[in-house]
Amino acid sequence: MLRKEDFEPNMKTEDKIPGAQTENPAQSQRFGDFIVKYMQNVQDTMELFPGTSFRAINEIFGVLYVPLESMGKIEVTGTSYNSIPKCYTYMDMEAAGESGINRLHDHPYLKLRGKGTAVAVIDSGIDYQNEVFRNAGGSRIAYLWDQSIEEEEQNQSGRELEAENGDADNLPGDDIADTEVPYGKLFRKEDIDRALASEEPFAIVPSRDTNGHGTALAGIAAGNMVPGENFTGAAPEATLIIIKVKPAKQYLRNFYLYPPDAEAFQENDVMMAIAFAISQAKKLKMPLSICLGIGSSQGAHLGTNALSQYVDYVANFSQVSVSVAAGNEGNTRNHSTGIFSQGREQIVTELRVAEREQGFTMEFWGEPPEIYGLSIQSPTGEILEVSSSIGSRTQELSFVFVETKVYVNYILIERQTGYSLVYIRFFHPASGIWKIFTQARNHQNVQFHIWLPVEGLISQDTYFLEPSPYTTVTAPGDARNSITATAYQHRDGSIYIAAGRGYTPDGMITPHLAAPGVNVKVPLVRGGFGTHSGTSISAAQTAGIAALLFEWAIIRDNQPFFTGSSVKYYLQRGARREENMQYPNPEWGYGKVDLYHTFELLT
Structure with missing residues (x-):
């Protein structure tokens, strides 16, 4: 016979983490996270629940960290639904040629390769040792923020180095200013270069991509040219900003009833990652193309989730573009x-x-x-x-x-x-x-x-038993100003069978474009190449293409106030469309992305 606790899983007393006064509430399992807007009465909530803290994401959104023991059971109400973080998960050289990228890499006048631009990949991290992310000057990664590294892990890394070097006064990485990130650990290019030169790189930069998803997306968006493998990223000279998103907290996994081994990420952590990428790109004085290869079916699919609203907001900034996967829910019957x-x-x-x-x-x-x-x-x-x-x-x-x-x-x-x-x-x-x-x-x-x-x-x-494959584009692919990419098989021109399809319930057009995403060559963790399929691959290529457009528009001063919406509209105009098909449509959006044709139209 099942007991009451089988139906209402709660954190047990012995699972609570001690030391509440010193732990970071963003990483602690003792705190619940709530996304709020500044105009909401944050101060009253903080006074109602002692121990609550607040951290801003940007000038509109912030996160309240509330002690779980003081707030009772989570309930979905008219006011709480949008505040409870949704959870997102992965949406998993021939392809570059299909999208008109290679012709612009080698064009005698344009030679667009992403130089002077930044590409941010917000995902599972990166294999920073992989050769496709290195050049003669060392790592091409300017910043690597690993949200999952906790204070204890950082201290252990330092102790290992101390034992190895016999010098606790001047450890590699001691000069890293963690005040720039609210939790986790930040590594800069100089730290990664030191790690690459070391016999124990993970003692200096202990960040790993454990499943290879982020490495694959970073490679597709901005990996080096590897002629012997017939491989190139879309923007092989772009600067990389990488954020490894930490796993969702256990209380949320319990509330949403996810399987124990499911990989899921909190909405507020992804929003924090976007804000970080924008701030670092400003320091670099580079236009920024963001890649989001994750998605969720939570919400009304109307672009009203907090993350979708935030994507809308930042994509209207000058010099910021956000490429999003359409999701792989077209044939899941969900x-x-x-x-x-x-x-x-x-x-x-x-x-x-x-x-x-x-x-x-x-x-x-x-x-x-x-x-x-x-x-x-x-x-x-x-x-x-x-x-x-x-x-x-x-x-x-x-x-x-x-x-x-x-x-x-x-x-x-x-x-x-x-x-x-x-x-x-x-x-x-x-x-x-x-x-x-x-x-x-x-x-x-x-x-x-x-x-x-x-x-x-x-x-x-x-x-x-009677599913519909339409209205299955995942959030934040329902954001109005995102560039939402679906996937197709570049060898025979067919749509990817699992790709999410539009439109939104209120008739907004999504996906916006189709890009290669079936059996595409990608770099693997610990070297070598393999193939991946999914709309996240399409989003990564679109993110690299956006960097090339930023190079032409901003770095070369052709359109100095280019926005993410500008990138989308240029690509929609230049997309390849079949004569016997009506566009836009729920499967293909405005057609197959073709950057070379976009530039042909400009002339």
């Missing part, structure tokens, strides 16, 4: 939709739940002004109704014939969108076919969407 029309009063959505599924979340978003009635049927046929009249407080649905509990928060009018949000969490769901009955009470001609977590954060065998 999205379902229904449309109420005249005379149709109920829609049944069937969900198959896998054997041994421990739990998952599901978000229902319904267009206004309809008021939706929901009820849930277990595989045994038992039906329980969701109340829409008790406010957003948590409802507990306990089934008699299966050991499953379902916790529901019904938000009639979600404040960022005006949509109805029904947030559902399944604890130890019985395997089999579950049904969600949706009724339209006012008989409006409206549509609703239901999203499960993205692949990797839920079992592959839990899915909708």
Whole structure:
């Protein structure tokens, strides 16, 4: 028989980390993170929960770190939904030639290779020892911020060096000013160069890319030319800014019911990384192209998540561009939709739940002004109704014939969108076919969407029986000013089968462009090359292409006030389009990116 704690996982007393006064709340498992805007009453919250601290991300967004022991259970309400950090995960030379890059590298007059620009990759880190990120002057990485390194690890690294050198007064890396990053460890080019010259590089720069995703994206965006391997990054002379995003805290993983081995990252940490990249690019006096190869299905897919709003904001800056993966949710069966029309009063959505599924979340978003009635049927046929009249407080649905509990928060009018949000969490769901009955009470001609977590954060065998591949572009690919890239097979010209498809529920065009992303050659951790597929690969190439446009526009003074939106519009104009296809469309956006054709149009 399952116990109450099996349905409501909380941090146990013995799991709490001692030394609350000295630990960094951004990294501590004892603190919950909440994204806020400055106009919200931050001071009252800090006074309400003793021990709370605040850190600004930029002039609009900040993060409150609240002691978990003082704030009680997390609840999804009309005010808290957007403050609770969403979690994001990975969206995984021939390709460069397909996008018109090689012709501009070698063009007798243009010779665009990204010189004088910066490319930031916010992901799993980088194999800084790899030859594709080094040149005659040493490392091409100007800054490497590893958010995951904690104080204890830093001290251990110092002790190892002390034992090796017999000198504790002048350790390599002692001159690094960590005040520039709020947590983790910052390494500069000179530190990386010292590490590369050392027999023990990780004793000086103890940052590793443990899965190779960030290394692959950095290579595609800005890796060196390697003629013997027929490989080049899109901007091989750009300066790199790398941020390794720390893993999501355990309390959030518990709340979202993610599998124990799932890799997930917090929204606020990604926002901190963007702010850091922008500040360092300003110091370098370089235009900046940012690559985000991560995504999430949380939210209304309307660009209202905090990260999507932030991407919108920074992409309007002069000299900042943000390239984003469209996600790989096109064929995962994690999205379902229904449309109420005249005379149709109920829609049944069937969900198959896998054997041994421990739990998952599901978000229902319904267009206004309809008021939706929901009820849930277990595989045994038992039906329980969701109340829409008790406010957003948590409802507990306990089934008699299966050991499953379902916790529901019904938000009639979600404040960022005006949509109805029904947030559902399944604890130890019985395997089999579950049904969600949706009724339209006012008989409006409206549509609703239901999203499960993205692949990797839920079992592959839990899915909708009648899914829709459309409206599956992941956040922040729903940001209006991002350059959202989908993937295609550059050898035969076909769309990547797993690629997220548009549009957004309110009809905004996304993805914006298609770039090669299937079996693309990438550098591997510890050397050598392999192949990767996914829209994150497409986003990385687009980020490198954006750096080339910045070189032409800003470094060469052709368009000194070029913005991220400018980059997007130039690339959309120059995209290759098939004669028998209408553009834009939900699969291809405005077509296949072709930088050379963009420059042909300029002439």
